[in-house]
Amino acid sequence: DGGITQSPKYLFRKEGQNVTLSCEQNLNHDAMYWYRQDPGQGLRLIYYSQIVNDFQKGDIAEGYSVSREKKESFPLTVTSAQKNPTAFYLCASSIVGLAGSSYNEQFFGPGTRLTVL
Amino acid sequence: AQSVSQHNHHVILSEAASLELGCNYSYGGTVNLFWYVQYPGQHLQLLLKYFSGDPLVKGIKGFEAEFIKSKFSFNLRKPSVQWSDTAEYFCAVNGEGTYKYIFGTGTRLKVLA
Numbered sequence: 001d002g003g004i005t006q007s008p009k010y011l012f013r014k015e016g017q018n019v020t021l022s023c024e025q026n027l028n029h030d031a032m033y034w035y036r037q038d039p040g041q042g043l044r045l046i047y048y049s050q051i052v053n054d055f056q057k058g059d060i061a062e063g064y065s066v067s068r069e070k071k072e073s074f075p076l077t078v079t080s081a082q083k084n085p086t087a088f089y090l091c092a093s094s095i096v097g098l099a100g101s102s103y104n105e106q107f108f109g110p111g112t113r114l115t116v117l
Numbered sequence: 118a119q120s121v122s123q124h125n126h127h128v129i130l131s132e133a134a135s136l137e138l139g140c141n142y143s144y145g146g147t148v149n150l151f152w153y154v155q156y157p158g159q160h161l162q163l164l165l166k167y168f169s170g171d172p173l174v175k176g177i178k179g180f181e182a183e184f185i186k187s188k189f190s191f192n193l194r195k196p197s198v199q200w201s202d203t204a205e206y207f208c209a210v211n212g213e214g215t216y217k218y219i220f221g222t223g224t225r226l227k228v229l230a
Contacts, residue, residue, distance in 0.1 A: 031216055040126065042207060042222040050216050058217070090161065096216075105151055106218060108161040 002027045004109035006091050011114045013085075021076045021112045023091035030042040030096040031104065033073035036060060046089075049074055050096060078114065085116045119144050121210050123221035130198050131229050138193040138224050140182075140208035147213035150191040152182055155223075156204045164206070167191065178202070202228045 004025045011018045025032065031050050045058030049068040063082025068074055072081040074093075078085045093104040122209060124139045142148065152164040165176025172184040182193045208221040 035217070035220075040222060042121075042123075043209075043220040045219075049214055055215075092161075097214060105163045105166055108153075110160050 004091055004093055004107060006089075006109035006112050008112060009110065011112055013114070016080045018077055018079050019085075019114065021089055021114070022093075022097065023074045023076065023109060025072055025074075025091075025093045025107075025109075027093055027107060028071070029093035029098050029107070030071070031094045032068065033092040033094075033104055034064070034066065034074070034076045035090040035092065037111070043090065046076065051067075053077055085114060088113050119210070119212070119219050121208055121219050121221040123208055123224050125224045126222065126223050127227070129200075129227045129229065132200055133197050134228075136193070136195040136198045136202070136226070138206055138208075138226070140187045140191045140193065140221060142189050142208075142210045142219075143185070144210055144212055144219075148166070149211040150182075150184060151209040151211070151214065152176065152180070152191070152193050153209060153220075154204045155207070161207070164193070170230075196227075198228050200228050202226060203228045 008099045009024045033048040034046040037043050044060050046064050047066040049055035052071050055066050055068050065077045088111050091109040094106045095104045120143045123140045123190050150167040153161045155161045164180050165174050167174045167184045175181045184191050208222045209218050210229050211218045
């Protein structure tokens with residue numbers, strides 16, 4: 001089945017440690033995204049990538065880093081600089097449409113719930 | 118600033134009641150519009166989308182939405198809700214020619230059996 005895999009489902013880390021969240025897709029999509037979902041705040045964009053070896057900051061990139069070395073993979077690192085890292089993290093992907101715009105819908109993974117103790 | 122507003126944060130309805138969830142956006146250009154649903158314990162999934170053409174779009178499970186350009190709105194409707202519609206609903210906007218999607222804060226719908 002085609003889809004997006006995020007692992008692990010639940011992740012616990014001690015304060016001050018960096019942690020990397022995995023996101024893999026086999027949909028052959030060019031664009032990939034990371035969102036953070038907090039109650040009452042909807043989805044907020046952390047980083048996105050239109051193509052391999054290229055990515056842009058979203059609205060809340062501080063304290064996070066990403067890489068895009070392969071089309072199917074877009075890992076997110078939550079660094080110790082992120083002041084409030086406990087949250088639900090969602091990865092998404094979409095097709096890049098004509099003229100470079102991503103006009104198709106996004107497909108989402110199941111999410112990773114990160115708790116920093 | 119670009120934004121999406123969902124005015125109803127929590128909605129409680131009885132089965133068979135009609136549903137309308139509001140969505141207004143602020144964006145200075147052509148937009149693509151989406152409604153997503155997140156059922157308890159499940160992935161976010163697409164309900165419906167609007168790119169162009171008929172402003173009344175139909176989606177899965179009997180949902181529909183109407184794009185009113187003059188009002189910058191894309192309200193979601195369903196004539197008769199079911200208990201299984203209990204979920205969180207998100208409106209999203211994508212500016213034409215951009216990769217960013219802007220999401221609203223979501224509306225939690227609870228349908229009483």
